[in-house]
Amino acid sequence: MAERSSPARPRDAALGTGLGRVLLFVYGIFALSASARASVQIATKFSEAPLAYLLSAVAAVIYIAATVGLAIGGRRGRLIALTSCSIELIGVLVVGTLSIGDKEAFPDATVWSGYGSGYGYVPLVLPMVGLWWLYRHRPAR
């Protein structure tokens, strides 16, 4: 790294290590793609499947929150990241199961449909990696 990390940055901030930066890169891609997709869906065809598109928007916000939480670290960052990664994991499992069982409610694919199969199952793996990161970098007691 060219510049030295500032002393104010918490030691568990993902931005401070190489692997963490890769994790943030992938999270950033998902935050970007999920929010772009949700904006287009809501702007152009919201009435077709309001539930699915609202879900897309919620997922997008959660990806952004997780990215920011992992990046800044510290107590608050951990809390944000832990909450958003947990919601992601529960979301992908619940929506994945529902989208297979009840196609009516999810006519158009969201990021979480089919356990994220439309995105190479990355939405399923990503929150696990995020939670693993938080576990690995838990504060020593």
Place this chain on the structure above:
Amino acid sequence: MNGPLSVVTIVAALALALWCLARAGLNRAPSRFDLAATLALSVLVAVLVLVAVAGLFDGSRPRETGTFIGYLITTIAFAPAGFVLARMEPTRWGSLILGVACLVLPVLVLRLQQIASVTGG
């Protein structure tokens, strides 16, 4: 959008992705060659995007033109963004960033083809 140029881009991106992932696995930072290859791929992608943009002005447009243009912007920016981030991270993780970026590019090109194939409306 479905021409040989797309195929060449996808194959080149996948090859570079495998190479960079292997480099990351061997604990190697991005070399000058890796970075130059990423730039070369960026140029290839830029040509592809320019061809697609030119295609917007003659004949049928994709039904979801807005989405198509969004994907075009993302696609053209992707390899350069990976290049910049990899330069900032001269460790094995820089190679991993390049690898991931090169893995996502074929997906973007495939999505572009998908959107381009639905025309009219």
